[in-house]
Amino acid sequence: MDFEITAKDVLGRICRIETPHGRIETPTVLPVINPNIPFISPSKMRDFGAQAVITNAYIIFRSFGEEAIEKGVHKLLDVDFPIMTDSGSYQLMLYGDVEVSNREIIEFQRKINSDFIVPLDIPTPPDADFETARKDLEITIEREKEAKEIKGESFLVLPIQGSTHAELRRESAKKAKEIGGDVYAIGAVVPLMDAYRFRDLARIILEVRSVLRVEPLHLFGCGHPMVFALAVALGCDLFDSAAYALYAKDDRYLTVYGTKNLSELQYFPCNCPNCTKMEPDEVRELEKREREIFLAEHNLYVTFSEIRTIKNAIKENSLFELVEKRIRAHPNLLSAWRQIKDYSKILENSDPSIKRKFLYCGLETLMRPAVKRHLDSLKQINFEKDTIVISTDFGIIADLYLRPVFGPVPSELLESYPAGHAEIPDADIIEKEALETAVENLKELMRNLQGKRFVIYLSGRWKEFLKDLPGECEYVLH
Ligand SMILES: [Zn+2]
Numbered sequence: 001m002d003f004e005i006t007a008k009d010v011l012g013r014i015c016r017i018e019t020p021h022g023r024i025e026t027p028t029v030l031p032v033i034n035p036n037i038p039f040i041s042p043s044k045m046r047d048f049g050a051q052a053v054i055t056n057a058y059i060i061f062r063s064f065g066e067e068a069i070e071k072g073v074h075k076l077l078d079v080d081f082p083i084m085t086d087s088g089s090y091q092l093m094l095y096g097d098v099e100v101s102n103r104e105i106i107e108f109q110r111k112i113n114s115d116f117i118v119p120l121d122i123p124t125p126p127d128a129d130f131e132t133a134r135k136d137l138e139i140t141i142e143r144e145k146e147a148k149e150i151k152g153e154s155f156l157v158l159p160i161q162g163s164t165h166a167e168l169r170r171e172s173a174k175k176a177k178e179i180g181g182d183v184y185a186i187g188a189v190v191p192l193m194d195a196y197r198f199r200d201l202a203r204i205i206l207e208v209r210s211v212l213r214v215e216p217l218h219l220f221g222c223g224h225p226m227v228f229a230l231a232v233a234l235g236c237d238l239f240d241s242a243a244y245a246l247y248a249k250d251d252r253y254l255t256v257y258g259t260k261n262l263s264e265l266q267y268f269p270c271n272c273p274n275c276t277k278m279e280p281d282e283v284r285e286l287e288k289r290e291r292e293i294f295l296a297e298h299n300l301y302v303t304f305s306e307i308r309t310i311k312n313a314i315k316e317n318s319l320f321e322l323v324e325k326r327i328r329a330h331p332n333l334l335s336a337w338r339q340i341k342d343y344s345k346i347l348e349n350s351d352p353s354i355k356r357k358f359l360y361c362g363l364e365t366l367m368r369p370a371v372k373r374h375l376d377s378l379k380q381i382n383f384e385k386d387t388i389v390i391s392t393d394f395g396i397i398a399d400l401y402l403r404p405v406f407g408p409v410p411s412e413l414l415e416s417y418p419a420g421h422a423e424i425p426d427a428d429i430i431e432k433e434a435l436e437t438a439v440e441n442l443k444e445l446m447r448n449l450q451g452k453r454f455v456i457y458l459s460g461r462w463k464e465f466l467k468d469l470p471g472e473c474e475y476v477l478h
Helices: 042-048 057-063 066-071 073-077 089-095 102-111 130-150 166-179 190-194 198-209 225-233 243-249 280-285 288-315 319-329 331-350 363-367 369-379 432-448
Strands: 002-009 012-019 022-026 028-033 053-056 083-086 155-160 183-186 217-219 238-241 252-255 258-261 387-391 400-403 407-410 453-458 472-477
Touching: 002 288, 012 288, 022 028, 028 042, 028 288, 042 053, 042 288, 053 057, 053 073, 057 073, 057 083, 057 102, 066 073, 066 102, 073 083, 102 130, 130 155, 130 166, 155 166, 166 183, 166 198, 183 198, 190 198, 198 217, 198 225, 198 331, 225 252, 225 288, 225 319, 225 331, 243 252, 243 288, 252 288, 280 288, 288 319, 319 331, 319 363, 331 363, 331 369, 363 369, 363 432, 369 407, 369 432, 400 432, 407 432
Parallel strands: 028 053, 028 238, 053 083, 155 183, 183 217, 217 238, 387 400, 387 453, 453 472
Antiparallel strands: 002 012, 012 022, 252 258, 400 407
């Protein structure tokens, strides 16, 4: 598969995937199309910003059979852009059984000329016991091997399973990589998202990304715009979801800050063509079918608007800032994101080291690789003087100035990224952790400069934090 990364930020990327039915630029969402009852016509999906769709090969197999093979899936859905077909695993999870074999459904997907085909993997639900999850995974791996042999010209999507067991998710990713797919897809996470278990979700994505460092990664069934920024920043490129339709059927309205019930909205907080044309009161008066379409269209508009916002953030290297704002929509998103501190190596390897801006958004900002990189770069500097002057006040001539978050900043770096380009609240008002981090960085640098004498000018709130510094220190309070 022709796949190119054109921009990177955090673990997120903008990628181009060339398919026989045109280019896909990720991150993007593939709206789910039910081939029997298309809620919004597939050809209209382009108008909302979709570049590809996903449909269910198992439903097509049962409902259309030979007709689908004669026409091909593109003609069947009346679209000329790329289509991914799912295999029936979702039905397997729902009903416990499907009336088709792995080989049959892969051959069928090939015959209907699907651009991306998916084997019939076993979707082990969250919290399954280890042995069950391991046995299911063995079957999935065998089916993936079989798929690789018979996939033909189509691109192969290899699902990653293993329930909530980190070890099994990694194992699944390793085995899938050995088999060799074109796209890798994290499966069976919808129950986690439905229960707002974003912490487990983020952990699974990070475990998979620690094995699959660059490969295209799809997150099956993720369709809520509230989660996209976090999932992209953790390394997901592709999403698919029926959320736009399922939520609409339930009178639910998607926003990047969460879900609203139509009944609780007095105003629409959105600028899409639908929300600027009608008031919530008027929409509540519509017939059920019309109301569903109104909401589904809004849900699609807000979905692709968020995708464009994320792509822009990747381009201007402000994805950390965007995620740190978005995770405030729900405490479970905050908990999910804070786990990046356990994966700092992966982040450091991927996140660009030079950016234009560094905007402090809260405690999570302290976990960005730029903070640690700043300290690493300080250790490379050769301080020739025997006495080093450190000041918390920019009005005093000093060798090092103390800033919250970063700690010591040499005067010659006061105009450079990150510390020099950082917008940070004043020391007298910022969270104490931002001062503690700064002091830790200072201590580590001072330990690195053994034998030097330090003169430290202290003012304001810094006085509380700058105690017990290593080495020979003279404190000047002012
Ligand atoms: Zn809207």
